[in-house]
Amino acid sequence: MHTLALQPVSIARWQFGxxxxxxxxxxxxxxxxxxxxxxxxxxxxxxxxxxxRRQTKxxxxxxxxxxxxxVVTGIVQEFQFGMAWSAYSRFVGDVxxxxxxxxxxxAFFLESTFLGLWIFGWDRLPKKVHLATIWLVxxxxxxxxxFILAANSWMQHPVGVTYNAAKHRAELTSIWKxxxxxxxxxxxxxxxxxxxxxxxxxxxxxxxxxxxxxxKGTTDDDRAAFRPVxxxxxxxxxxxxxxxxxxxxxxxxxxxxxQPMKMAAAEALCTTTRRAGFSIxxxxxxxxxxxxxxxxxxxxxxxxxxxxxDSTVKGVHNLQAEYTARYGPGNxxxxxxxxxxxxxxxxxxxxxxxxxxxxxxxxxxKGRTPTGRWFTRLAVWGIATPFLANTMGxxxxxxxxxxxxxxxxxxxxxxxxxFTAEGVSGSVSALTLLISVIVxxxxxxxxxxxxxxxxxxxxxxxxxxxxxxxxxxHGERLSFAY
Numbered sequence: 083m084h085t086l087a088l089q090p091v092s093i094a095r096w097q098f099g100x101x102x103x104x105x106x107x108x109x110x111x112x113x114x115x116x117x118x119x120x121x122x123x124x125x126x127x128x129x130x131x132x133x134x135r136r137q138t139k140x141x142x143x144x145x146x147x148x149x150x151x152x153v154v155t156g157i158v159q160e161f162q163f164g165m166a167w168s169a170y171s172r173f174v175g176d177v178x179x180x181x182x183x184x185x186x187x188x189a190f191f192l193e194s195t196f197l198g199l200w201i202f203g204w205d206r207l208p209k210k211v212h213l214a215t216i217w218l219v220x221x222x223x224x225x226x227x228x229f230i231l232a233a234n235s236w237m238q239h240p241v242g243v244t245y246n247a248a249k250h251r252a253e254l255t256s257i258w259k260x261x262x263x264x265x266x267x268x269x270x271x272x273x274x275x276x277x278x279x280x281x282x283x284x285x286x287x288x289x290x291x292x293x294x295x296x297x298k299g300t301t302d303d304d305r306a307a308f309r310p311v312x313x314x315x316x317x318x319x320x321x322x323x324x325x326x327x328x329x330x331x332x333x334x335x336x337x338x339x340x341q342p343m344k345m346a347a348a349e350a351l352c353t354t355t356r357r358a359g360f361s362i363x364x365x366x367x368x369x370x371x372x373x374x375x376x377x378x379x380x381x382x383x384x385x386x387x388x389x390x391x392d393s394t395v396k397g398v399h400n401l402q403a404e405y406t407a408r409y410g411p412g413n414x415x416x417x418x419x420x421x422x423x424x425x426x427x428x429x430x431x432x433x434x435x436x437x438x439x440x441x442x443x444x445x446x447x448k449g450r451t452p453t454g455r456w457f458t459r460l461a462v463w464g465i466a467t468p469f470l471a472n473t474m475g476x477x478x479x480x481x482x483x484x485x486x487x488x489x490x491x492x493x494x495x496x497x498x499x500x501f502t503a504e505g506v507s508g509s510v511s512a513l514t515l516l517i518s519v520i521v522x523x524x525x526x527x528x529x530x531x532x533x534x535x536x537x538x539x540x541x542x543x544x545x546x547x548x549x550x551x552x553x554x555x556h557g558e559r560l561s562f563a564y
Contacts, residue, residue: 091503093515094166097522099480101158103473104526108152110472113227113274114281115145116220118318122311127213133307140545141285142216146201147536149223151529158522166515170487170505173251177243178233180257185229193222228270235266237488238479239340245497252488252498268336272329276432276475278322280468283435285315286442288541290461293451307545309451312442319439319468326432331386338387338395341489343405343414344482346398347421349383353397358383362426368419409490409499416484424478431471438464 119142126134163171171178199207200215207215236242242259243252254260289312337345349361350368360382381391396404398415405414438460445452483489490499 088512088516090166090510090512090515091506093512093519094506094510095502097166097515097519098159098162099477100519101155101162101522101526102480103476104530105152105155105159106472106476107469108148108155109227110273110277110280110468111148111284112145112152113224113277114279114318114322115141115148115284116216116223117278118281118285118315119145120216120220121314123213123216127209136545137307137311140540142200143540144284144288144537146197147533147540149197151533155526155529165518166507166510167505168507168509170500173500173505174237174488176251176253177236177240177260180254181229181232181236181260185226188225188229190222190226193219193226196222224274227273228266231269231273232261232263232266235263235269236260238483239263239265240488240491240495240498243495243498245495247497264336265340268329268333272326272333275322275325275329276468276472279319279326279432279435280472282315282317282319282322282439283465283468286312286319286439287462287465289315290442290452290458291541292544294455294458309446313446316439316443316446319435320443323432323436323439334386335388340492341483342396343398343401344416344421345383345387346396346401347416347418347482348425348478349395350418350422351383351395351397352399354394354400355397356384356394357381357392358387358395360386361422364422368422408496412485412501414485416482421478421482424474424481428471428474428478431467431474435464435467435471438467 119138122134122138122141125131126138196215196218200212200219203212203215240252241263242254242256244255245251246253289308292308293312334345349358350364351358357380359378359380362377362379383395384393385391387393387395398418402414406412442452442457442461445457485501485503486499487502487505488498488500490496
């Protein structure tokens with residue numbers, strides 16, 4: 083094995099990367115599905131139609147399974163801050179303490195409390211109060227995401243702090259500036275609309291399968307209800323896609339100002355260029371040759387950067403020289419191949435999801451219901467596309483920031499910065515980290531089997547409102563909603 087792969091910083095990065103990517107498979111589905119369940123519950127409240135009650139419970143079960151797995155996998159990341167990244171934790175602890183505490187005390191307690199009320203409140207709480215609980219769950223879930231993104235956005239663009247040179251740590255001066263950082267104000271709607279696409283395609287695929295297969299637990303009324311749910315989810319996907327595209331454009335403009343190297347790497351743009359094209363495809367070794375372009379949109383990158391096709395965009399080599407002069411000798415280029423291709427896969431998978439949803443809307447127009455096997459397969463396989471787009475997006479975001487774990491703020495907070503290699507715990511050996519990576523990977527593999535098994539069983543059972551438990555000591559069976 084290459085020597086670099088056995089260094090603590092490399093293993094620690096693999097560890098955090100694996101656990102984060104795995105955890106984030108659940109996050110966007112939880113964010114988006116919470117709103118869908120709330121809308122379905124509202125439909126039942128307004129109409130009193132039993133079909134909507136059953137639909138609410140069906141999608142609610144899937145939401146709960148995913149929510150629980152997201153909580154379990156998210157806790158592991160907290161331990162990594164202290165175990166593998168203690169130097170980083172000391173550097174950012176004064177800043178991260180506030181938004182992470184808000185996430186735990188305000189957002190997580192809010193969503194978990196009202197989620198419990200929603201689960202056990204069926205036929206116990208007044209209907210209007212019970213409806214309010216699921217809307218508060220959706221609000222709390224997304225509020226939780228905002229606080230986490232505020233912490234991550236600070237790593238991308240530090241604000242509201244001063245640098246204590248004696249203690250080598252960032253010290254918080256304004257939590258308001260951290261929470262209103264323009265980076266998080268752009269990242270949050272981008273993440274939220276991506277979650278709409280994720281949950282929407284999840285609902286589209288499962289609804290198409292239910293309509294086609296007509297499994298046990300699915301009545302004729304249920305199958306009839308799946309059609310409007312599926313069409314609504316398709317609209318959800320397209321609205322989310324428009325939001326992702328719009329907020330993504332705004333993020334690109336911001337990225338050019340805050341992390342120009344990341345954007346140059348995303349395009350493998352070697353030298354500063356006027357009227358820079360947007361590369362759709364590149365052949366050759368992108369990592370060493372920047373790119374051998376085969377298909378460009380002339381002026382596309384310049385437009386993304388400044389809404390001007392004739393603007394100038396700085397290249398990787400030029401920025402490398404600037405950073406060396408400003409921060410000292412070193413390699414300030416991220417992995418060009420990973421950054422370049424993850425950016426394209428992110429866009430490509432997102433477009434595929436939108437295309438499936440648009441095609442589905444066309445097929446279901448004027449009361450039509452596609453029941454063919456080919457559409458069902460397309461819809462089911464389409465479930466994966468937004469998950470892959472989200473994964474590629476986070477890989478691009480985090481890998482493109484390298485070699486920084488806390489990127490310098492070019493507007494005046496240059497002192498508040500940290501290289502990734504400086505953030506690793508000095509007392510943790512490479513062997514210890516390697517063992518933890520293996521353990522986490524095996525554990526997450528087991529959890530993946532459990533998660534998929536629970537989801538598949540729930541989907542196959544259909545929207546049957548109750549799960550029947552074994553008989554109690556009096557010989558009576560216990561039934562509950564979830």
